[in-house]
Every structure is written in structure tokens, then in C-alpha cells.
Amino acid sequence: MFRTASMPRSMTTLVGIALAALLLAAQPVSAAPTDTVLPIPFAGLTNGPTGLTNPPSNTYITVRTDPEEPGITRFRCGAYLYCDLVVHWRNLSTGASGAADLVYGPSPGVAQTGSGTVIAAFTAGGIPGYPGTPTTLLPGAGVWAVP
Incomplete structure (x- = not known):
């Protein structure tokens, strides 16, 4: 992620960690019968x-x-x-x-x-x-x- 003028560095880091956690914790998609x-x-x-x-x-x-x-x-x-x-x-x-x-x-x-x-x-x-x-x-x- 990149830092913008409107978002402090700590917030950017927190968003990046949350996004990574969501991607790693996501279950594989499988449709039910x-x-x-x-x-x-x-x-x-x-x-x-x-x-x-x-x-x-x-x-x-x-x-x-x-x-x-x-x-x-x-x-x-x-x-x-x-x-x-x-x-x-x-x-x-x-x-x-x-x-x-x-x-x-x-x-x-x-x-x-x-x-x-x-x-x-x-x-x-x-x-x-x-x-x-x-x-x-x-x-x-x-x-x-x-x-």
C-alpha cells in the first residue's frame, strides 16, 4: 500500500495488515448442492x-x-x-x-x-x-x- 496525504502511516499499515489477514483467512469458495x-x-x-x-x-x-x-x-x-x-x-x-x-x-x-x-x-x-x-x-x- 502507499501512503497518501490524507491517511497517516499507521492507518495505512493497519489497513494493509487487515487486508492480508482477510485474504489469508478466507475459506475456499464451494457452492453447496x-x-x-x-x-x-x-x-x-x-x-x-x-x-x-x-x-x-x-x-x-x-x-x-x-x-x-x-x-x-x-x-x-x-x-x-x-x-x-x-x-x-x-x-x-x-x-x-x-x-x-x-x-x-x-x-x-x-x-x-x-x-x-x-x-x-x-x-x-x-x-x-x-x-x-x-x-x-x-x-x-x-x-x-x-x-
């Missing part, structure tokens, strides 16, 4: 872990993105530990698309969506044509940004 609840919930019938059809329900999906894992999206069922849903996604920035299964368990579905703006719809999973197969009455949907 972001959870986004998709605004339109799924409504319909799903299967439970026993294979039997659950009563009609509505479920929100939460997506988690993390700047330390660019291009990766993790999906979770809202309030339920178990769900039988499939998330159909498309990256509007790259054109990539795919599906992530959220079937029977607390572990989230993971998709390599790529970075950009991603849109998704989620529907009931299961095998069409079999008794007790889940039914989608209203697919859920949402949009989020992936770092």
Missing part, C-alpha cells in the same frame, strides 16, 4: 415393495444438483421412502434425453443429464399389461438448471 422440488406432482396408483397396488397418491420429485458433480442429476421421491416412478428427462441445451428409475428404495435415481436447462415428466413405473400395474392419472413435471 441445490435441491429443487419439481412443481407439478405425479398423481396415480403405484406399487409398493410388496408388489401390491398402493392407494391413489400424489408425489413430488426432488432433484439435486451439485457443482462438484457437473452434468449429474439425482432424483428422489418427495415424502415417500419407496416409490415406483420413472423420470423422463430432456436437456434443452444439448438435446440429450433419457430416463431414470425410482423403484423401491431409498437410493435416488441418478442421470447424466449434462449441464444446461433440463425438463422432465415423471410417470408410474411397472410393466404395462400386468395386474396391479401402476397407473398414471397425471404425470408430474418440472424444469431445473444443471451446473
Whole structure:
């Protein structure tokens, strides 16, 4: 630092020491993961872990993105530990698309969506044509940004 006519030398030294302390004590910048609840919930019938059809329900999906894992999206069922849903996604920035299964368990579905703006719809999973197969009455949907 340099000394000016309006600032005494002791003040200049003090400002320099304070600035150096701030720079040395600063923690590295790291962004925290972001959870986004998709605004339109799924409504319909799903299967439970026993294979039997659950009563009609509505479920929100939460997506988690993390700047330390660019291009990766993790999906979770809202309030339920178990769900039988499939998330159909498309990256509007790259054109990539795919599906992530959220079937029977607390572990989230993971998709390599790529970075950009991603849109998704989620529907009931299961095998069409079999008794007790889940039914989608209203697919859920949402949009989020992936770092």
C-alpha cells in the first residue's frame, strides 16, 4: 500500500495488515448442492415393495444438483421412502434425453443429464399389461438448471 496525504502511516499499515489477514483467512469458495422440488406432482396408483397396488397418491420429485458433480442429476421421491416412478428427462441445451428409475428404495435415481436447462415428466413405473400395474392419472413435471 502507499501512503497518501490524507491517511497517516499507521492507518495505512493497519489497513494493509487487515487486508492480508482477510485474504489469508478466507475459506475456499464451494457452492453447496441445490435441491429443487419439481412443481407439478405425479398423481396415480403405484406399487409398493410388496408388489401390491398402493392407494391413489400424489408425489413430488426432488432433484439435486451439485457443482462438484457437473452434468449429474439425482432424483428422489418427495415424502415417500419407496416409490415406483420413472423420470423422463430432456436437456434443452444439448438435446440429450433419457430416463431414470425410482423403484423401491431409498437410493435416488441418478442421470447424466449434462449441464444446461433440463425438463422432465415423471410417470408410474411397472410393466404395462400386468395386474396391479401402476397407473398414471397425471404425470408430474418440472424444469431445473444443471451446473
